[in-house]
Amino acid sequence: MRNARKIEPRIQSTANAMTTKPTDNQKSADAETTDRVFATERLPTAFAFDDQVASVFDDMINRSVPGYSTIVSMIGVLAERYCGAGSRIYDLGASLGGASFAVAHQLPHDDYQIIAIDNSEAMTSRLRERLANTQLDAQTAPLSSRIECRNEDLRDSEIRDASMVILNFTLQFIDPAAREALMHKIYAGMRPGGLLVISEKIQFPDPQLNELFIDLYHRFKETQGYSKLEIAQKRAALENVLIPETLEAHRQRLSGAGFHSIDAWFQCFNFASMVAFK
Ligand code: GEK
Numbered sequence: 001m002r003n004a005r006k007i008e009p010r011i012q013s014t015a016n017a018m019t020t021k022p023t024d025n026q027k028s029a030d031a032e033t034t035d036r037v038f039a040t041e042r043l044p045t046a047f048a049f050d051d052q053v054a055s056v057f058d059d060m061i062n063r064s065v066p067g068y069s070t071i072v073s074m075i076g077v078l079a080e081r082y083c084g085a086g087s088r089i090y091d092l093g094a095s096l097g098g099a100s101f102a103v104a105h106q107l108p109h110d111d112y113q114i115i116a117i118d119n120s121e122a123m124t125s126r127l128r129e130r131l132a133n134t135q136l137d138a139q140t141a142p143l144s145s146r147i148e149c150r151n152e153d154l155r156d157s158e159i160r161d162a163s164m165v166i167l168n169f170t171l172q173f174i175d176p177a178a179r180e181a182l183m184h185k186i187y188a189g190m191r192p193g194g195l196l197v198i199s200e201k202i203q204f205p206d207p208q209l210n211e212l213f214i215d216l217y218h219r220f221k222e223t224q225g226y227s228k229l230e231i232a233q234k235r236a237a238l239e240n241v242l243i244p245e246t247l248e249a250h251r252q253r254l255s256g257a258g259f260h261s262i263d264a265w266f267q268c269f270n271f272a273s274m275v276a277f278k
Helices: 010-019 024-033 051-055 057-064 068-082 098-106 121-132 176-188 207-223 228-238 247-257
Strands: 087-092 112-118 147-151 162-168 190-203 260-268 271-277
Touching: 051 057, 051 121, 057 068, 068 098, 068 162, 068 190, 068 260, 068 271, 087 098, 098 112, 098 147, 098 162, 112 121, 121 147, 162 176, 176 190, 176 247, 190 247, 207 228, 247 260, 247 271
Parallel strands: 087 112, 087 162, 112 147, 162 190
Antiparallel strands: 190 271, 260 271
């Protein structure tokens, strides 16, 4: 049994970095990991989780999803409640493993297996490297012994005996026509009492609210240092790639698949995270 470790909120490391003068090495490392993917004018192409995106993904998602670090930390807190000894946890669309790492850091025991799945080779190769190089403390084995990384399309993944399934901003990238079957598969692969966490960019049935939250979201991105050009180009690239739905549409699909006690536990503008139980 070991004590749960807290992941440091990103804002804290940024604040610390601001109090000390960066060295030239730090400056070039920062330049390499800062999201500038849409900073210069480019021909419209569909957004993809390729090498360019994966190499700056931590910065991109933290500056693009309001509340991302809170959501990820709280996924760890939820896991602590629902993932006792012998748990199997699926992180679907894991990217660089933000949610998987939060769960591993927060669980007070070592008797669990996380299966982190992503179909982007650029993501999974980086995640594997991180897992091999991360230990929770000096006594434990690298996280690669606890977190198995699979490079596969989650629509084809086998899900079995899951205490918890995490879809942290992933379903929005799945073809809407495939979403219902996916929810049925996830439900069938979960233990009774199991927890599904699903975070998404959402739409609102009220057009005025919809417009307001999109507008406020773009202001949020400006506060994170993105230019109007970056915001506009990324928005165009995500058209028909990221397809948001209303909370009600999510609720209905989850309920239709058999889940109960479905509700949002987090929302900021047009981003929300929901829980649902088997
Ligand atoms: C986090 N959950 O940091 N099969 C597997 N992976 C997929 C598929 C698919 N069919 N489609 C998309 N992905 C992460 C963040 S990002 C969200 C998730 C974002 C993967 C895709 O390759 C990408 O890594 C991830 O889903 C979505 O907690 O960028 O907004």
